[in-house]
Amino acid sequence: xxxxxxxxxxxxVLLESLSLAPIWAATGGLCMSECIFCRVAAGKxxxxxxxxxxxxxxxxxxxxxxxxxxLIIPRKHIESVNDLGEDDAALVAKMVLAAKEIAAKLGVAxxxxxxxxxxxxxxxxxxxxxxxxxxxxRNFSWPPG
Numbered sequence: 001x002x003x004x005x006x007x008x009x010x011x012x013v014l015l016e017s018l019s020l021a022p023i024w025a026a027t028g029g030l031c032m033s034e035c036i037f038c039r040v041a042a043g044k045x046x047x048x049x050x051x052x053x054x055x056x057x058x059x060x061x062x063x064x065x066x067x068x069x070x071l072i073i074p075r076k077h078i079e080s081v082n083d084l085g086e087d088d089a090a091l092v093a094k095m096v097l098a099a100k101e102i103a104a105k106l107g108v109a110x111x112x113x114x115x116x117x118x119x120x121x122x123x124x125x126x127x128x129x130x131x132x133x134x135x136x137x138r139n140f141s142w143p144p145g
Contacts, residue, residue, distance in 0.1 A: 066140075070102055081130060
């Protein structure tokens with residue numbers, strides 16, 4: 001899982017540059033107003049956005065693991081799948097539907113793409129804000145990781 005370590009290192013450098021590292025270290029995560037993905041969704045941090053909807057935003061990953069690697073996030077702050085409520089079901093469906101639209105836009109819908117939703121650090125979730133990875137443009141093996 002070297003790629004996770006590289007991403008976490010890049011994330012830590014970014015958090016340090018934004019003066020958020022002390023919050024990350026003290027809490028093990030970020031509060032909603034300081035969440036890096038909440039800030040991207042709000043336009044406070046620049047990102048290569050390729051989809052913006054009322055409830056969902058998607059942007060290219062800064063450490064791509066495939067020719068097309070997009071992160072799809074809800075504007076609503078939800079730390080992990082473990083924090084989803086019954087009322088979030090439609091939001092998660094919108095994330096998946098956004099992935100479908102993005103895959104078509106990127107030209108990988110027919111050849112195939114992978115959707116990944118990591119939950120907590122041991123599974124590779126480096127940012128405590130639920131996000132769906134869309135990976136495409138290459139062949140993938142099974143099992144992953």
